[in-house]
Amino acid sequence: MSRQNLSLKRIADEAGSMHSAGYFVNAIGRLFHDLAAEAPCSVEKILxxxxxxxxxxxxxxxxxxxxxxxxxxxxxxxxxxxxEGAV
Known part of the structure; x- marks a missing residue:
């Protein structure tokens, strides 16, 4: 895909969505970690x-x-x- 087909705004929006998705995935990972630390016996019943x-x-x-x-x-x-602004 050529550069002309992608606007900088769209790329910025995609980067923002990527960051939010990463935050979400990271938070789920921490949740698993915290649950295992706080209630290991309960978690062990499932996994x-x-x-x-x-x-x-x-x-x-x-x-x-x-x-x-x-x-x-x-x-x-x-x-x-x-x-681009400096040009």
Whole structure:
């Protein structure tokens, strides 16, 4: 897809959505982690500690990466916008 087909506003909107999705995924990971720490016996009835820990870790990694990449994209957009304004 060429640059002309994507507006900077649309890219910025997508970066914002990506960041929100990352925040959501990260929060679910933390919820799993916190539940396992607060009520391990209750959680063990459904999932073992290894599974809960793995799910929590994976969700936090994915969520963190989504947020980080969204912020990098927003920074690039800011640089692009400032360069276009300087021309």
């Amino acid at each position: 073992n500690g290894y599974t809960v820990g793995g799910i929590a870790a994976g969700l936090q990694i994915v969520g963190g990466e989504l947020m980080c990449r969204a912020e990098e994209l927003q920074d690039l957009l800011g640089k692009q916008t400032s360069e």
